[in-house]
Amino acid sequence: MSWRAEAARYWAFVAKNAIMTRRSVFMLFEVLFWPCVWLVSVGLLTRFLELRQEMVAYVLVGVISMSIIQVCHLDVAFALLLDLWAKSMKHQFLAPIHQGHLLLGHWLMGVLRGIGVFALLAVFSAHAFGFDFLRAGVGPLALFLLGLFLNAAAIGVVVCILILQYGHRAEVAAWSLVSLMMLVCGIYYPVTLLPGAVRWLAELLPLTYFLEAFRAYYGFQPLYAHSLLKGYALTAAYLVGLLVLFQWGLNRARRTGLLLKLSE
Amino acid sequence: MPVPISEASAISPTMLAIEAQGLHKVFRGGWPTRRRKEALRGVAVAIPRGAIFGILGPNGAGKTTLLSILATLLLPDAGWARVLGLDVVRQARALRARVNLASGNASFLWALTAEEILHFYGRLYGLYGRGRHRKVQALLERCEIEPYRRVPYNELSTGLKQRLSLAKALLNDPEVLYLDEPTVGLDPDIAVRIREQIASLRRERGITIVLCTHYMREAEQLCDEVAFLREGRILARGSAAELKREIRTGDRIRVRLEGPVPALAGLPGVLEATAAEGVLECVVDDAVKRLDDLLGALREGGAVVRDVRVLEPDLEEVFLELAR
Numbered sequence: 001m002s003w004r005a006e007a008a009r010y011w012a013f014v015a016k017n018a019i020m021t022r023r024s025v026f027m028l029f030e031v032l033f034w035p036c037v038w039l040v041s042v043g044l045l046t047r048f049l050e051l052r053q054e055m056v057a058y059v060l061v062g063v064i065s066m067s068i069i070q071v072c073h074l075d076v077a078f079a080l081l082l083d084l085w086a087k088s089m090k091h092q093f094l095a096p097i098h099q100g101h102l103l104l105g106h107w108l109m110g111v112l113r114g115i116g117v118f119a120l121l122a123v124f125s126a127h128a129f130g131f132d133f134l135r136a137g138v139g140p141l142a143l144f145l146l147g148l149f150l151n152a153a154a155i156g157v158v159v160c161i162l163i164l165q166y167g168h169r170a171e172v173a174a175w176s177l178v179s180l181m182m183l184v185c186g187i188y189y190p191v192t193l194l195p196g197a198v199r200w201l202a203e204l205l206p207l208t209y210f211l212e213a214f215r216a217y218y219g220f221q222p223l224y225a226h227s228l229l230k231g232y233a234l235t236a237a238y239l240v241g242l243l244v245l246f247q248w249g250l251n252r253a254r255r256t257g258l259l260l261k262l263s264e
Numbered sequence: 265m266p267v268p269i270s271e272a273s274a275i276s277p278t279m280l281a282i283e284a285q286g287l288h289k290v291f292r293g294g295w296p297t298r299r300r301k302e303a304l305r306g307v308a309v310a311i312p313r314g315a316i317f318g319i320l321g322p323n324g325a326g327k328t329t330l331l332s333i334l335a336t337l338l339l340p341d342a343g344w345a346r347v348l349g350l351d352v353v354r355q356a357r358a359l360r361a362r363v364n365l366a367s368g369n370a371s372f373l374w375a376l377t378a379e380e381i382l383h384f385y386g387r388l389y390g391l392y393g394r395g396r397h398r399k400v401q402a403l404l405e406r407c408e409i410e411p412y413r414r415v416p417y418n419e420l421s422t423g424l425k426q427r428l429s430l431a432k433a434l435l436n437d438p439e440v441l442y443l444d445e446p447t448v449g450l451d452p453d454i455a456v457r458i459r460e461q462i463a464s465l466r467r468e469r470g471i472t473i474v475l476c477t478h479y480m481r482e483a484e485q486l487c488d489e490v491a492f493l494r495e496g497r498i499l500a501r502g503s504a505a506e507l508k509r510e511i512r513t514g515d516r517i518r519v520r521l522e523g524p525v526p527a528l529a530g531l532p533g534v535l536e537a538t539a540a541e542g543v544l545e546c547v548v549d550d551a552v553k554r555l556d557d558l559l560g561a562l563r564e565g566g567a568v569v570r571d572v573r574v575l576e577p578d579l580e581e582v583f584l585e586l587a588r
């Protein structure tokens with residue numbers, strides 16, 4: 001099999017999502033409008049509360065991370081979500097592709113878009129709120145972003161698995177899952193503030209560790225040793241498990257006929 | 265009287281594009297009651313390479329279900345199917361590169377244009393670079409969508425959507441093509457054009473085509489062989505001519521006449537006779553054998569025959585007879 005044919009299969013999804021973004025106002029809003037509104041409003045709030053510069057950085061790291069995850073995970077969820085809406089699900093599964101093409105292709109677009117959102121928000125918050133996003137250095141920043149992207153991939157795959165299980169009823173997951181993470185993983189506050197059981201949940205989610213690790217560069221003592229490592233290890237474990245579940249869900253949808261029901 | 269499914273063994277297996285035995289499919293749907301719907305109850309088919317095979321049946325008969333199993337979109341509960349020698353469950357991915365499907369009520373991403381949709385699926389089939397552009401261009405022309413290439417999917421008419429669906433199904437030059445009601449809901453003139461394209465596909469490229477439809481006319485016109493599917497079972501299969509011969513619905517003789525209409529009930533071979541407003545309709549077991557006697561009896565009874573027509577049964581009647 002020629003590598004160009006293989007590359008075309010991955011690229012198909014990147015190209016599709018790129019076109020869809022240009023075409024739909026909804027997507028442009030998702031990518032540009034909401035992240036900016038969120039950043040500006042929270043940034044101004046930090047001004048009003050007269051937070052120290054480190055605190056401002058603490059909060060903005062959270063906001064920017066969530067925006068990146070939101071945007072990137074949506075691209076992965078679009079692996080099934082767009083076809084769910086268009087009722088065209090079966091055609092892509094009729095083609096000779098495997099889940100790697102589907103998920104990696106969509107994730108690539110998510111990464112590209114995520115980098116775009118990061119650049120936009122980082123530059124903007126540097127100017128407007130004096131946030132120094134390069135304080136950690138390029139290497140740690142890149143590792144942090146990669147961690148976020150992988151996290152987003154995991155959430156996107158969860159959405160896809162839910163769609164394969166529940167069809168249209170799973171749509172809400174696409175937006176609510178990320179918001180739940182916002183609550184649990186310590187976007188605006190350290191997870192020590194969380195009540196026992198919820199904190200335990202936070203410790204199961206890799207995002208908690210990625211945020212910890214990155215905020216250490218802004219003078220916040222990390223709660224956990226080897227945060228970055230833990231984050232990556234957890235993410236890898238989740239991704240492997242989720243990919244297995246995805247394949248299982250897809251087979252199940254082929255058996256129950258859901259794949260057909262979500263088409264036409 | 266169902267016709268036994270003809271023995272597949274008469275044809276050597278390598279000549280078969282599709283072979284299936286004992287296909288069963290039950291859908292469990294509807295939460296929380298979990299309704300059970302038996303869509304297929306033991307379906308067997310044997311379709312030779314290069315044939316156009318029709319699957320006929322009313323809505324809900326299980327046509328789409330059968331096609332979906334053969335296209336690897338649905339896993340059967342029991343039974344097996346091989347397409348191009350590949351098992352539809354265990355060798356699905358290898359098979360997918362060599363088959364394709366178009367359905368009459370297909371749907372694609374609404375915001376993409378006709379051209380973009382073909383490029384997207386073309387890439388999924390591993391087409392790249394200039395080769396893909398040439399292919400897409402050729403299909404746009406072949407399926408007569410070239411003038412609408414830049415129109416978003418949701419603004420295309422039903423006929424154009426159907427043609428786009430067909431174009432998409434030809435992207436990988438499939439050896440087996442599944443068509444699920446390709447002309448459903450179309451104006452007659454557009455339906456005719458699509459039928460012409462289907463016929464020419466087989467003529468030019470020798471593709472094996474499986475065509476699901478509930479238009480008997482369409483099947484009669486296009487298919488070498490048809491199978492009648494009803495409530496998940498194949499009631500009969502064979503060529504249209506065979507089926508008509510085997511399932512004798514009788515031939516219909518229509519006579520326009522003047523004068524008294526004599527009683528015909530006693531005449532041998534006459535199954536039914538009704539007369540109204542100078543037109544006599546007779547159903548006989550064999551028109552060729554009985555026509556002369558019938559006309560003789562009419563003349564003897566004093567009727568003047570003005571016009572005689574022998575009507576062959578169409579598939580519709582065969583099906584109605586079978587479904588009784």
Ligand SMILES: Nc1ncnc2c1ncn2[C@@H]1O[C@H](COP(=O)(O)OP(=O)(O)O)[C@@H](O)[C@H]1O
Pocket residue numbers: 256257258260261291292293301302303321322323324325326327328329330
């Ligand atoms: N994905 C599905 N989930 C649940 N039931 C289905 C599904 N697809 C078909 N059915 C049911 O199976 C039966 C056969 O359907 P189908 O194969 O679509 O018939 P046809 O194509 O001949 O009209 C119908 O009663 C239909 O309601």
Ligand SMILES: [Mg+2]
Pocket residue numbers: 324327328329444
């Ligand atoms: Mg159908």
